[in-house]
Amino acid sequence: MFLNAQTTFVLDHVASSTPTNATLYLTGSFNEWEPGNVRYKFEKNSDGKYYTKPLVFEDATIMFLVTRGSWETAEVESDGLPVLTRKISFSQPIDTLHLKITGWADKEGRAISAKKITVKVTEIPKSTPPDAPIYIAGNFNGWVPGDKRYKLIKVEDGSYEIDVPVYWPRLTYKFTRGNWYTVEGKTYGRPRNDRFQLITNETFDKPLEEKIMYWEDQSSGLFNPYTLILILAGIQGIFLIFIINSYENNNRKANRVLSGLIFLIAIILLTRVSLYDRDIYNSYPRLSLFQDLVYFLYAPIFFIYIKKLLKIPSKPRELSQWWYFVPFVIQVIVYLLFFIEPLHLFIDRAVSRFYPSEIYITIGGIALLFNIWFWFKIKNVIKNYLKNIEDTYSYDQDVNYLHTIMLLKGGCLVLWTIIFIVGGYSYIMTNSLSTLTLFLVDSIWILFSLTVFLLGYYAIKQPAIFKIHEVKVEAAKTTSNDNEFLQLKEKLIDIMEVDKAFLDPALSLPDLAQKLQTNVHLLSRTINDGFDKNFRDFVNQYRVNTFIEKVNKEGYKNHTFLGIALDVGFNSKSSFNRSFKKITGKTPREYFNA
Structure with a gap:
């Protein structure tokens, strides 16, 4: 908040080369850098110091220098080198500001020669x-x-x-x-x-x-092709939250986490866009800190969402999910220090991101490693889940969209890594590659925003992805003998060949165990040991064999492969093609054209 206060500038010391009767002036951003404006003239007091009258500035931050009435007589360092423009912020009232003048451009040798x-x-x-x-x-x-x-x-x-x-x-x-x-x-x-x-x-x-x-x-700052993509993604994200939470399903906890993640993405995208408006940035420059909060928030929230979506329980020795947010808390503390520092120092730090300060380089580097670690962690969770559900489901769960999201995130991390490489090269070779860096940064944000578009597409076209059901595998209640094992194996063959249980596209291990009046654990062991297959491959073997039989029958000559595949229990074309090739070693076309 800008405090409108009166400030007196005092020159406690002036260079010894200052002419005896010199008139000194304050000049800066507040008077269009007019070097000899009488309104900002210093008066020499009886104590030998120079004072301005109390001045009131309209801006929260000003830049200024002292002159003797012209730029040829502007202040310089004692060795004649230019003085970096002085700056001051009025976040708190400043009654008196004390300055020292060490030299003048027309008096110090180096400035002249x-x-x-x-x-x-x-x-x-x-x-x-x-x-x-x-x-x-x-x-x-x-x-x-x-x-x-x-x-x-x-x-x-x-x-x-x-x-x-x-x-x-x-x-x-x-x-x-x-x-x-x-x-x-x-x-x-x-x-x-x-x-x-x-x-x-x-x-x-x-x-x-x-x-x-x-x-x-x-130049048009707020509305352009790049920012419009971010705006649309942010607005879609807000609507997507309502769509996801309108579904009646048993996965509300995961969808609440996803809603929080989408809300975070939407707000950060809209914040980034707002900073393209010069008036907004000039009025609220500290708003630029907010977009960086995604560094340490996105990955842990997305990881928690994945675990809740896939109903993956935490392991006994696994790190509590709250510890994942420690880097974010540390970042907030550091940024709070930036937030309360004088505005001119904050702006200098923000502008310097073309040549980032060490603190931003450190935060960015740690964030990159943090996100890479989570990317592999999430990828491993999804991989293990897809492998484990083959022992429980006979059909594919609708989680393949997660691979696309992971691909987008992987692309962001690759570009992020390249930015560090380009930045290091620019620093070592003293060669500016900021145009390339800016392009890479924009590309990251575009990929980042595509996550919202992707989730929006699936929420409308395939809402089942937000409705994954949990399967509770029962522990074995009793030990089984060889006779019991063989009996269950025979009953299993019978229910598949005679009752054709595999025709149910939603068949799961618990469903089959209930039909056979046994427990899930014993049935799973019987399939694994008795047929040397997991549950999905066991069921799909019957489906593929039946599919081949029907294709060869005269009555199915006018049917499409997909139509027959759906008739024998497959729930999608991709699931059918994948299972057919896994079992026969060939695609359907290759198999029947051989």
Whole structure:
């Protein structure tokens, strides 16, 4: 919250090179960087210090410097190097702000003698307002966006030129129209990273030629193809929550967890989109922290959903699911520290994500490893479940959609890993690959949003995926002898060959055990040991044999393979094809064309 308070700026110390009768001024974002505005003039007091009158600022954060009335006389470091633009946030009332001036640009030797390089802009956006001034700001002037010294001059060939001093081996800069609101950007109003040039002796031989493609304030930030996908995914997610919870089924616990996960995804997607609006971001920049909360929340919630969906009990020594959220709690604590820090420091940290600070690199790296670990953990749970249900069900459960979701998540993790590789390469080689990085980040969010579209599709087309039933396997109540085993085996053959129990597409091990008046454990052991098969393969063997018999009968010549497969107990085409090839070693077409 911005507190409208009066602040007095005090110069406790000025450089010894300051002229005796010099008039000093405060200049900054609050007065369009006018270096000699009398409204912001310092008055020298009897104590030898310089004071401004109490000033009231309309912005929560301001940037400023001190001059002696012109940019040629702006403050610099004692060695003549530029002073990085000063910043202050008014999250709390500031009655007095004390400053020290260590040097002046026209007095300190290095500021005067710095070697200069020509920067030439050969193209500007067609939307640039007529006669709009174009400035260059960078590490050579403390990143002042409206420094009149560095206003580009239009030359005869229509291009713009300016000479800038070089103080370091790496020259970094951006172009503006006088302030950071009108800075150059990328498509759709996105911020672009700093331009840079490594300086060698040969660099001074010819101008640095650049092209300005977009201005941030003139680009459509909130609505564009990329953000529309995220918006649609977020809105669909909200509706999907109501659809899932409207089903009458016995899996409400899993669907509640899924609803929470979808709600999290939807809100984060909509939050990310809102930050493309400059006014929203400028008013609530700390909102950008919220989208990062998905780092340590998504994977454990999705893991809990999978376990509840598949009715997988926790193992005695398994880590309590609440411990999975410890990294999230730690992240929240760290982000709370960011949240309460002065706004100008927070914005600097947020902007620096093009060249991330160590804390963001660390959090991102840990989050990547955390999500990779959960990805393999979830994949293993699904794999074991699909293997184990073959001993209980004669039909396929509708969980294949989970493979698609896992594929999407795997794609996100691969792109996330590549981002770290590209970032490391850029840092080592001092080569900016931010365009590629931005593309990879966008791709991750697109894949991430596809999860919502995928769940929405299945919720409408195949609602049974949210209705998986639990099968309780009974423990053996008594031990069995060989005679009992053989009797059960004979009864099993009889019920399959005579009663044709396999024709029931929903046949399960408990159903069959009830028909045979035995317990599930004994029946399962009889099938495994007596026929050397799991329950599904045992039942599907009868279905495939019956299918082959019917195809060869004259009365079924006009029937399709799928129609016959459904008649003999298969519940889907994919289940039939998979079982047929597993049992015969060939596809149906190959088998009957042989």
